Amino acid sequence: MGDKTGVVKIALVSCGSEYSGVQPEFEAAAEKVNAKFVYPEIDVAGLDSIGKEFGLEVASGDLLLMMARAKAVVEGTTQVDGVFITTCFRCAEGAIVRNEVRRYIHRYSDLPVISYSFTERTTSGTLLTRLEALTTVARRRHLLARETQTGLTAGIDSGSTTTKAVVMKDNEIIGSGWVPTTKVLESAEEAYSLALKEAGVSRDEIQALGTTGYGRFLVGEHFNARLIQEEITVNSKGAVYLADIQKGPATVIDIGGMDNKAISVDDGIPGMFTMGGICAGASGRFFEMISKRLGVDITELGALAVKGMQEKVTMNSYCIVFGIQSLVNSLAKGALPEDVAAAACYSVVEQIFEQQLQEVDVKEPLILVGGSSLIEGVPKALGDLLKIDVLVPKNSHMIGAVGAALLASGYVEE
Amino acid sequence: MAKVFIYPVNSLILADLVERFGHKPLAVMNQVREKVTKISLDSPPINITPEDPKIGLRYAAVEVPPGVRGRMALIGPLIEDAEAAIIVSDPPTNFGCVGCNRTNELMKYLVRSKDIPILELRYPEAEEYAQEFVYKIVAFLESLPREEE
Numbered sequence: 081m082g083d084k085t086g087v088v089k090i091a092l093v094s095c096g097s098e099y100s101g102v103q104p105e106f107e108a109a110a111e112k113v114n115a116k117f118v119y120p121e122i123d124v125a126g127l128d129s130i131g132k133e134f135g136l137e138v139a140s141g142d143l144l145l146m147m148a149r150a151k152a153v154v155e156g157t158t159q160v161d162g163v164f165i166t167t168c169f170r171c172a173e174g175a176i177v178r179n180e181v182r183r184y185i186h187r188y189s190d191l192p193v194i195s196y197s198f199t200e201r202t203t204s205g206t207l208l209t210r211l212e213a214l215t216t217v218a219r220r221r222h223l224l225a226r227e228t229q230t231g232l233t234a235g236i237d238s239g240s241t242t243t244k245a246v247v248m249k250d251n252e253i254i255g256s257g258w259v260p261t262t263k264v265l266e267s268a269e270e271a272y273s274l275a276l277k278e279a280g281v282s283r284d285e286i287q288a289l290g291t292t293g294y295g296r297f298l299v300g301e302h303f304n305a306r307l308i309q310e311e312i313t314v315n316s317k318g319a320v321y322l323a324d325i326q327k328g329p330a331t332v333i334d335i336g337g338m339d340n341k342a343i344s345v346d347d348g349i350p351g352m353f354t355m356g357g358i359c360a361g362a363s364g365r366f367f368e369m370i371s372k373r374l375g376v377d378i379t380e381l382g383a384l385a386v387k388g389m390q391e392k393v394t395m396n397s398y399c400i401v402f403g404i405q406s407l408v409n410s411l412a413k414g415a416l417p418e419d420v421a422a423a424a425c426y427s428v429v430e431q432i433f434e435q436q437l438q439e440v441d442v443k444e445p446l447i448l449v450g451g452s453s454l455i456e457g458v459p460k461a462l463g464d465l466l467k468i469d470v471l472v473p474k475n476s477h478m479i480g481a482v483g484a485a486l487l488a489s490g491y492v493e494e
Numbered sequence: 495m496a497k498v499f500i501y502p503v504n505s506l507i508l509a510d511l512v513e514r515f516g517h518k519p520l521a522v523m524n525q526v527r528e529k530v531t532k533i534s535l536d537s538p539p540i541n542i543t544p545e546d547p548k549i550g551l552r553y554a555a556v557e558v559p560p561g562v563r564g565r566m567a568l569i570g571p572l573i574e575d576a577e578a579a580i581i582v583s584d585p586p587t588n589f590g591c592v593g594c595n596r597t598n599e600l601m602k603y604l605v606r607s608k609d610i611p612i613l614e615l616r617y618p619e620a621e622e623y624a625q626e627f628v629y630k631i632v633a634f635l636e637s638l639p640r641e642e643e
Contacts, residue, residue: 096593099564101544104537127587142593168559173595200547200560 088115088215091160093149093181095142095167095174101200106164109207113215120158122148136180143167143177150181154188161218162192164211169197179438186344186352186441192217193352195439210355213312217350223490224313224349227326231287231492234275236268236303237311237480238295241337241364242451245271246481247279247286248489255279256478261337264295265302272303275481288491290314290484294338306491311336311480312343312353318483319447320348322473329443333432333462334479335452337364342436344443354439362431364452366400370424373407374417378455381421385457388418390426403427425457429465437466447471449479496638499576499605501598502590503569508580511628515635520572522592529568542567554600565597573604578611578638580631585617611638 090110097103110117127144131137134147146165152158165182167174175197182195194210217224229248237244239261245268247255257274261267268291276283290307291300292314300308311334319332332343340362343353371378393415395406403424410420448459448470454477459470475482496517500508503522512519529541537543542564550563553570569592581602582589592598605612613634618627 096561096565098539099542099546099568099593100560101537101542101547101564102560103539103542107538124588139595139598140593141587141591141595144587145593168561170557171559171561171596174559174561198560200544200564 086114086219088113088162088218089118089160090115090211090214091120091149091153091158091163092117093120093146093153093163093165095140095146095171095177097166097198100168100198102198102202105202105204106207108204109211112204112208113212115211115215117164118158118160120149120152120160122152134180134184136177138173138177140173143173146177146181150185153191154185160191162194162214164194164196164214166196166198169199171197182352182439183441190351192350195352195354209310209312210353212310213350213353216309216313221349223487224317225347226317226487226490227321227348229321229486229489231489232281232285233288233290233485233489233492234272234286235290235292235481235484235486235488236272236299236305237314237478237484238264238268238291238293238299239337239451239480240294240339241368243267243271243293243295244478244481245275246475246478246485247275247281248482248485249279253475253478253482255281256475256481258477261295264298268295268299268302288488290488292480292484305488307484307488309484309487312341312350312355314483314487315341315449315479316343316345316350316483317348317486318479318481319343319449319473320345321486322449322475322479322482323445323447323471324473325445325447331440331442331444331446333436333446333448334450335363335428335432335448335458336450339363340432340436340450342432342440344440352440354436356435362428362435364450366403366428367424367452367455369400369404370407370421373404373411374420376417376421382425382454382456382458384418385421385425385455386460388416388420388422388457390419390422390461392416392419393423395420395423395427422457422461425455425461426465428452429458429462432462433465442466442468444468445471447473449473449476451477453477495640496577497575498635498638499572499579501579501581501602501605502585503572503592503601505582505585505590507589508582508631511631512580512635515632516640517578517635517638520576522568522572525568525572553604559596561594562597562600565592565594566600569597569601570604573601573608576605576608576610578634579605579608579613580634581605581612581614583614583616589617
């Protein structure tokens, strides 16, 4: 994929990012992953009829342009490797078109697509992980096709809240380590050492190491990793591997320590994905704060939540501060801790449903991963909300490390 | 010579008509030209910088999307300068289009709020109305003060 120079061509389907002061950030993020944005060519005369043709008659010319560009991509008049669809945050008309254009491209092509709403404060750093995932899907499909771990490999997931490491041998996890992230490298050393110790192998014996997570570059360089990869593709692979659903469609929801991701997967390869959370209110950090306030260990929060009824407590975790205020008010009114714990779980999954799952098409099975999946109340609340069974695979919190070890085994010489 | 704001704000035909009758068209092309030639910032393709949506706060509140405020950073000063305006409603895309309908609504409102002569007319749907369309614009332009700068 990509042209002869390895540059991945991404169609920019946007309603005016060039007017919003964010274009340099877009360009900078693309350059970092050796990609470039292209603007699919369209016939201007066709803009006046594209709304009717597409079935969505909107008033803004640039939204009609988005539809025309999407059509050019689908029909192949412009050859690209992936699509980045973006509109202004807070524009209703833009959000409607963005969503429908995303669905249209996904339905009529197999190109990887990202959908994103920007503000003038969007930075290249925010976009980097998303574009890295998009280009990986375009560039490294062969790597992502790997379904079995071979040899002796390791994976380190340097997350925002915890660092996880696993050692795998011949498709089995033989050692793992899970520590809070304090100093990125020290935490990675600690988690890796724990995993190696449990596995009973030395560092020199590891044939290939993969890193992922926020600290992936620093940790990857330090340990001379063969694979340094963002968490969207790694976690997709890890999720379908652990859940043993490597073929066909699936949806992966990863609730991490600081953000969350929803990924629509087909044969283990991400198609559409979103990443975000307006606030840490939809992440593990919110659960930590809730546990602290309720005076229970975070490992006990899930069991407590399963006993409670979320309907008894009103909680809105859109903002972590207001979420905690709801909690304090509820407790002050005499709410039971189990009901508060259940409400916290429901609030987090409700936010993921409203923010993330509107951006990807939920296809069963739904695989829930990330540290928060271990809080039993979370899969229960998600299942209740979506009215489907939620699958939490064994070692779901190790998802990134397992995915990295699995993909790194692609570098082990036969 | 009057400074005439045109809508669509990037209509080459309107800008040309205004100029032919001795007035100064206030068109967004000039603003963009100034942006790409005067500011030595690498901010492709039209050099709108992260500062522009902030300048746009003069015309629209912070909850208004940045695409509207960025466009208003270009168009707002033209409206402030305007001594007359021509607004053509329902034009086809190739007659001129700023791309964002929220911006269209806001700029037309701001123009209408000014105490200046304004000609509002519909884009002619058939050729028979095209002549009348041009006559009306010409008559309006001829009614504007022509004194030299």
